[in-house]
Amino acid sequence: MGSVAAPDLGAPLIITGLNHRSAPPEWRERFALVESGQEALGDALAARGIDDAVLLVTCDRVELIAAAPNVDGFLPLLAQRLNVGEADLAPTLYRLEGDAALGHLFEVAAALDGQVVGEPQILGQIKAAHRLASDRGRVGPALEAALAAAYAAARRVRRETRIAERPVSIAAAALDLAREIHGDLARRAVLLLGPTEIGELMAEHFVRAGIGSLVVCGPEPRARLAATKFGANRRDLADLDNALSAGDIIIASLASGRAALTAASVAAALKRRPLRPIFIVDAGYPPDVEPTVNELDGVFLYDLGDLERVALDGRAGRQAEAGEARRILSEELAAFNRRRREREAVPAVVALRRHVERLRAAALAEAGSDAEAATRLLMNRLLHDPSEVLRDLAAGEPQGEMEKLLRRLFRLDDEGEER
DSSP states (O other): OOOOOOOOOOOOOEEEEEETTTSOGGGGGGHHHHHHTHHHHHHHHHHTTOOSEEEEEETTEEEEEEOOSOOTTHHHHHHHHHTOOHHHHGGGOEEEETHHHHHHHHHHHTTOSSSSTTOTHHHHHHHHHHHHHHHTTOOOHHHHHHHHHHHHHHHHHHHHSSTTHHHHHHHHHHHHHHHHHHSOOTTOEEEEESOOHHHHHHHHHHHHTTOSEEEEEOSTTHHHHHHHHHTOEEEOGGGHHHHHHHOSEEEEOOOOSSOSBOHHHHHHHHHHSTTOOEEEEEOOSSOSBOGGGGGSTTEEEEEHHHHHHHHSSOHHHHHHHHHHHHHHHHHHHHHHHHHHHHHHHHHHHHHHHHHHHHHHHHHHHHHTTOHHHHHHHHHHHHHHHHHHHHHHHHHHSOHHHHHHHHHHHHTTGGGTOOO
């Protein structure tokens, strides 16, 4: 009977891409262009033979998560989408393989690798990218197993630590401060710049609280997508000055690498709205607001660190939670690798059982009803080939290691064998 090949679950994982740490800040606005063309880029990658892969695109990362043997075609296609030279892009790309790639995937899924530790949107973004690739038949067994393990690890981190509470608490703190400054928010206008994921999370909290209106101002296509999501009005960045003067609450999350709100622009906005304060949350990385804005009368400026101090117990508690989260991920990674090695051994174990069954049937047929003869035949034939191979190996290998392996394989020391 022919054997059925087991799926190859041991293919090495490769992750290559760039994120908020490796990419120049001015490129980050272009990530939204890659995101809007994600399907087309995936098709182009598949056409180049990179067809066992998931393309993850967010406002702070563009990553290819692949079990494909060669991902070299990613660089020229991404350079084209970002409208940068390949020579400029190459130094910003990182490439991780094997356990390093798996560890990175686990950290990203558990929201330990983003601008804001614990931000809740990344897991959903990975799952959406996974579904997109799966619907096109581009996720093989090895990649499927790695992603499933990452999801399980992320769920355990959220269940056993408070790491996911941080961004939600920051958004809640911003909402509480806005109420302290403006009172009832039902007639207050919110201006969302950008936005990044943390900016969207804050806007979502304000919308749920019943604000008067929301305007999204930022580069295409991200601003348009956010405006559609919230049912908000949209303004171009060129009209930022007018939008600024109309906003009671500003959520600045452009993360463009330069200060979008200067002291001069905010001062001009204040003149157009005398006696009406502006509450500004700087959620950008790098910052979107000049620090001197905080010196203006009528402005209340808070960055993410300020909000975290309002919301949580401080840096020590956050570091403890992150440390515990990483310990959990280390355990999950070790467990995944153990399961993978066990799966890799299955075909050899099946083949061994079939081999022994053939020897047993032959011994019974030859010995007839003589059980002692049949068992002696089976024992001799079982040991014949291994004994010859061990003798051949011992001629060129240290005998101590071979003996240890043999004793472990057959548990000889457990039977009281003398050394």
